[in-house]
Structure formats: structure tokens, C-alpha cells
Amino acid sequence: MNSQGQSCVSESQSEEEMDMRRGPWTTEEDLLLVNYISKHGEGRWNSLAQCAGLKRTGKSCRLRWLNYLRPDVRRGNITLEEQLLILELHSRWGNRWSKIAQFLPGRTDNEIKNYWRTRVQKQAKQLKCDVNSKQFKDNMRYVWMPRLIERIQAASSRGSHNSSSSISNSTFNGFKANSNSVESATQTYELGCGQVNTNLGPEQSSNGASSDSVGTQLVSEVDCSFLQGNNKNNHLQANQISYPETLVSPHGYFNHELDFSVTQQDEWFGGDISENVWGMEDIWVFEEQLCRGL
DNA sequence: AAGCCTCCCAACCGCGGTGCA
DNA sequence: GTGCACCGCGGTTGGGAGGCT
Incomplete structure (x- = not known):
């Protein structure tokens, strides 16, 4: 039929x-x-x-x-904003690619899955740790995600004429970026025209085993238009997403001084936005955490 | 130039869920 | 309730492209 x-x-x-x-x-x-x-x-x-x-x-x-x-399939490199979203959503839902893909308009679950395997799992392999380990997840959340946000900020502040980044007037209220410590101030990320609510809910697990129904209650809508260039009509009605976790380690693991090398950040910012989130510096930071037994 | 290696992504596979007769 | 067919998801694989020696 x-x-x-x-x-x-x-x-x-x-x-x-x-x-x-x-x-x-x-x-x-x-x-x-x-x-x-x-x-x-x-x-x-x-x-x-x-x-x-x-x-x-x-x-x-x-x-x-x-x-x-499909005509709405989006091609090309995964942007920084998309990388950030993937990391965040994966930390919440695990390998539920189709669910994650719902919040990345035009991206397919297959594409996101491939991105995760080729980039993120590769990093875990280089670090000789399990991608599902707490250390790896914590480092992703408290080091690499703030780093990504800094890069997004930097890209937007370099001027709206940069076609690779659609973000203007970016503020990331959830973080004090560009400082030596990374801490959460509020539970909202504002990504230019896009906003992601991060209402705190009962779910604090980072193992991806979370309840969708709770998320549904927490947040009624996510504006993902920042992912779609200047097309503000791409207003994703997402009634399931929420970001209950702050970017502060509950145990304060990563609240101590994180030595972000400005020089290397500059190199990143000048690079292809599709490049790996991590550089050698991040690997070093992560290994340091491991050595400290965190 | 040629062979080898690595990376990436399109496509396939297996399985569980769902709907229907 | 049961069996069947379809659908969709997550895991895996194979081969082309590009880089390296």
C-alpha cells in the first residue's frame, strides 16, 4: 500500500x-x-x-x-553550535541519535552518530579511556563544552560578516567564559537569536538514562534558529528538551583553575569550525584530572 | 608514482516496537 | 492472544578519498 x-x-x-x-x-x-x-x-x-x-x-x-x-537535509560541516548541542544532548540521552537529531534541524541521526563515532570516540580512544566513563563525561561537560562556548563567542565577536557563524550579540548566561574558572551563573544559554532553557529538574544523571517525560514537563520550547543561519523561521518546537545540569561539577572537580591557553584558543578560532573540539591542551588537562584521581 | 594507511560516511544488519488481521 | 509485516532505531561495516611514506 x-x-x-x-x-x-x-x-x-x-x-x-x-x-x-x-x-x-x-x-x-x-x-x-x-x-x-x-x-x-x-x-x-x-x-x-x-x-x-x-x-x-x-x-x-x-x-x-x-x-x-530529503529536501531539508542539511549538508556540510557540523557547526560549533551544533557540536555544543550534540555534546549536551548526548550527555543527557546517550546514544539516542534520532532523539538528538530532532533538535538539530536538517541533521540526520546517522550523521550525528557518525560525528560522535569519528570525533568524540576518537578522542576517548586517544585518552585511553571509555567514552562512557565519568571522567570523560565530566571533562566533556566542564572543560570542552565551556571551551566550545568560548569559541562560539569569539567567532561571533569577530563580526557578523563572518558567514560561518550566524550568532550575533551572543551571550552565554550560563557561563563565565574567557575566565580561568568556569562556573554556572544561571540556567539559560542564550545563543544569539536562539535560547535554550536549562530549567533545573530532578534529573541530574549524566549517564544518559533519563526520563523523557520529566524533560517534557520542564521545557516547552527550544528555539534552534541559531542553527539555521539568519532564517528565524526555523523555530523548532521541541517539547522534550531540557538542560537540567549546570556546568559546574557537583563535586567541584573542575572549578579549580583551568589553565586555558589563549594562544592555542586563537589557533582554534582561526581554524575550520568543523575541526575537533579538542586539542592537545585539552588532552593534557584531562590527563591532569586523571592523575589527580578525579 | 605507487603502495599503504587512516578517516569518514553511506549503507546495511539485527532487533525491538507497533499495528493490524 | 497470536502471528505477521512493517517501521524505526542503534550498531556495524565497507569502500572511496585523501594523506603519508
Whole structure:
């Protein structure tokens, strides 16, 4: 059945009987899929694949559409703002990529998952620690995320003419950035035109095992327009997100002097915004934390 | 120039959830 | 209640691209 309720083929027909194509999609296949969906809509992927004349499984068609052909798929490097959001949301929800992707308009769960594996897990590997360890998570939250915010601030303060950053008048009320200590002042991040509420709730876990329902109650809306250039129409209605954790370690782990090297920050700010969040300095800071037994 | 290595990402796989007959 | 088919998610893999020697 397609979206109009028309049945093209028997859905009991097994995939093996059909000698399905696999591997990379051709332009012709893409066209077939796009044309069919533009006329009939998406859904009922198995029959859609056959009605469209594609020798592909429904799964394959769905994946191709969602991850690549959909018109609102956003391409290009993950921005600093997006990196920050991914780190924050992952610290809350863990590997729930599709949920995280809901708050990054145009980004797919696959893309975010790939980003996490190639960048974040790589860093954990270099540090010889588990990506799920408390040390790694704490360092991410109390060192790397504030660092990201500093970079976003710096990028925005370099002028609105910089097309790579859409943020203007950025204030990050949640942090005292550009200082040697990082502490939380309020529970709101204001990212230029975007604002993320961080109402404190009962969830304080950093293991990703959190209750969605609680989050739903806490925050009714997140404005993610800062992720979409100057297009303020991209106003994501997100009724699930909340940021209950402050960026202050509950145990004060990272409240002592953090020696952020200005020189190296400058190097970062001048670099590609898609580069890794971490530099050698961060690794050094992290290793220092480990040595102190934190 | 050629071979090797690493990185990245598109695509696949397996499984659990859901809806329906 | 049960079985079946579909859907969607998270984990994994394979191959192309680019860098390095």
C-alpha cells in the first residue's frame, strides 16, 4: 500500500525472491525515488520501493530518503553550535541519535552518530579511556563544552560578516567564559537569536538514562534558529528538551583553575569550525584530572 | 608514482516496537 | 492472544578519498 492506500504488490513477497540491488545508489534510482515520493508521499516503504520500480528493499529506500534525498537535509560541516548541542544532548540521552537529531534541524541521526563515532570516540580512544566513563563525561561537560562556548563567542565577536557563524550579540548566561574558572551563573544559554532553557529538574544523571517525560514537563520550547543561519523561521518546537545540569561539577572537580591557553584558543578560532573540539591542551588537562584521581 | 594507511560516511544488519488481521 | 509485516532505531561495516611514506 502506498500513502493513498493503493496496493501494488503482495507484501508477503520475500526480498530474496526479488534479487534486490544493494550498495551505492545510482542517480537513476535517486530520481525514481524522489519522483515517486513527490507524487505519492512517503511511507509504506516496501511497497513504495516496488511501485517506484526500484529493486531495493523498503529499508534501503527509507534510509536513502531520510539520510540523503530529503529536501531539508542539511549538508556540510557540523557547526560549533551544533557540536555544543550534540555534546549536551548526548550527555543527557546517550546514544539516542534520532532523539538528538530532532533538535538539530536538517541533521540526520546517522550523521550525528557518525560525528560522535569519528570525533568524540576518537578522542576517548586517544585518552585511553571509555567514552562512557565519568571522567570523560565530566571533562566533556566542564572543560570542552565551556571551551566550545568560548569559541562560539569569539567567532561571533569577530563580526557578523563572518558567514560561518550566524550568532550575533551572543551571550552565554550560563557561563563565565574567557575566565580561568568556569562556573554556572544561571540556567539559560542564550545563543544569539536562539535560547535554550536549562530549567533545573530532578534529573541530574549524566549517564544518559533519563526520563523523557520529566524533560517534557520542564521545557516547552527550544528555539534552534541559531542553527539555521539568519532564517528565524526555523523555530523548532521541541517539547522534550531540557538542560537540567549546570556546568559546574557537583563535586567541584573542575572549578579549580583551568589553565586555558589563549594562544592555542586563537589557533582554534582561526581554524575550520568543523575541526575537533579538542586539542592537545585539552588532552593534557584531562590527563591532569586523571592523575589527580578525579 | 605507487603502495599503504587512516578517516569518514553511506549503507546495511539485527532487533525491538507497533499495528493490524 | 497470536502471528505477521512493517517501521524505526542503534550498531556495524565497507569502500572511496585523501594523506603519508
